[in-house]
Amino acid sequence: ILTRVLTADEYGELSLLMTVYALLLPILSIALPQYVFRSFFDSSEEFSSRLQNGLSTVLAWTAVGNILAISVSAAAFLLNFLSMVQASACIVIVVSASLNSLFQIRLLLFNAEGKAKSFVTFQISYSLLLFVITLASLFFLQAGSFSRVLGVLVADIIFAILAFREIKRTFGAKVVFPNSFSNSLDFLKFGGGLVPHLIASVLLSSLDKVIIASKMTMSDLAGYAIAVQFTSVLMIFTQGLSKEWSRYYLANRGGSRVMLRGLTLVGIISGAGVVIYLLKDVFFFIFVGDGFSVNPTVIVFLLIGQIFHSIYMIVSIEITYLKKTHILSSLTLLSLFLNLMVSFALVDSYGTVGVAIGTMTGMAAKLI
Known part of the structure; x- marks a missing residue:
């Protein structure tokens, strides 16, 4: 609208x-x-x-x-x-x-x-x-x-x-x-360690668009933005799963079935990514129309990046439990740096595909 x-x-x-x-x-x-x-x-x-x-x-x-x-x-x-x-x-x-x-x-x-x-x-x-x-x-x-x-x-x-x-x-x-000063200090250590992670996460979702806007046309940016919105459907799905997973994990940490459920969740998320890709033509026919050009290769790399990020959300719960939030911030800043470097290196030769590869690289590094 x-x-x-x-x-x-x-x-x-x-x-x-x-x-x-x-x-x-x-x-x-x-x-x-x-x-x-x-x-x-x-x-x-x-x-x-x-x-x-x-x-x-x-x-x-x-x-x-x-x-x-x-x-x-x-x-x-x-x-x-x-x-x-x-x-x-x-x-x-x-x-x-x-x-x-x-x-x-x-x-x-x-x-x-x-x-x-x-x-x-x-x-x-x-x-x-x-x-x-x-x-x-x-x-x-x-x-x-x-x-x-x-x-x-x-x-x-x-x-x-x-x-x-x-x-x-x-x-x-x-x-x-x-x-209680100790409680306030406990909160500030936790929050202070996590804030850079949250800020960098916001930048991760907007940096690629800034690069495309500075290097390519607004039409290219529009097609890429639509691809991002489409692949974000996977995040809508996995955020619901990860919220229930985080509650289950923190309530049952150390249980013998926790690892099995986590691996099952990884399989479900990966399968959902494949299904979403197969539905891309139906989605664009209904919601987008013929006025925009969306490169299917961009969708592939962005979806893989979303899968990496979704699995990261699952495995990083343990770091949150240990209150070592500075680690999450370091990982996200590393992801942001790699995304920036790879995207700038490839955008002139490969256009929006290069930027999508940069996004995927950043998400992969964070998960690994």
């Missing part, structure tokens, strides 16, 4: 703002949702205290972030670097990213508790509200590229309130001054 209403420049501006929003999420939350999920499987007596300390620490951190965002955006407006609308949008995405951590915490706690129906209901409700507000802003407020920004703001405000009420009711957590 957005690509049919917005101009190319407006859609580019929207994409840039949402990329910044995605980068802000781990920075402002300090990976608190992931820490809370991991802590759920430790001592139940300490969980509420750890949750409270984490919430209080992140609240103080995001308050500083919001003050800084307002100050920088105001200065950029006064110096004519940004328009009033652009400066306001920058402030809005910082506020929204600050609130989103509460929504993510409630989601991951539903996952930890094994409440799949509640997880799905909460996630779909958020997405539906975001969809409705975005379209209302687009058609009634004529907000253009900022319609998604307004949708994210409204969705994050409402679901932050709902999530906090649920967290307080279910786990008795409050926002208070941290009462």
Whole structure:
């Protein structure tokens, strides 16, 4: 809908703002949702205290972030670097990213508790509200590229309130001054080690498009972006499996059947990748049409890369359990570096296929 209403420049501006929003999420939350999920499987007596300390620490951190965002955006407006609308949008995405951590915490706690129906209901409700507000802003407020920004703001405000009420009711957590320095330090070590990993993961999903935009045509970029969206269907499938796997693994770590189930999951993911590739012609006929050129070789390399990444998500749970999150960050930064080097080396000779090989190489190195 957005690509049919917005101009190319407006859609580019929207994409840039949402990329910044995605980068802000781990920075402002300090990976608190992931820490809370991991802590759920430790001592139940300490969980509420750890949750409270984490919430209080992140609240103080995001308050500083919001003050800084307002100050920088105001200065950029006064110096004519940004328009009033652009400066306001920058402030809005910082506020929204600050609130989103509460929504993510409630989601991951539903996952930890094994409440799949509640997880799905909460996630779909958020997405539906975001969809409705975005379209209302687009058609009634004529907000253009900022319609998604307004949708994210409204969705994050409402679901932050709902999530906090649920967290307080279910786990008795409050926002208070941290009462245990050791718990706060434990959280900051975990989150500080994981944040580079999360940021690099966002960059991994956008770096290839930046390279193509700088070296090739927008038509090439459009075809590659469609291939990425198509192969991402595998990630939608495997993210659901990996969430259940992470809960099962942390609850049964060391059991004799854990390895067998993990290997079975690897086989299912690999088989799903083959099925998705075989369905590519049907997908493009229904959703894409004849106006875009998508190289099937690009799809092959991107799908293989997605399979590598999906298996990595399974085996890396043990590193998260050991709280050695700095290892995950090192692996993802290595993947990002290799992706960049290989993509730049091959893009002039092989075009989008070379960039896809770069993506696959980065994912393979991380898994190995």
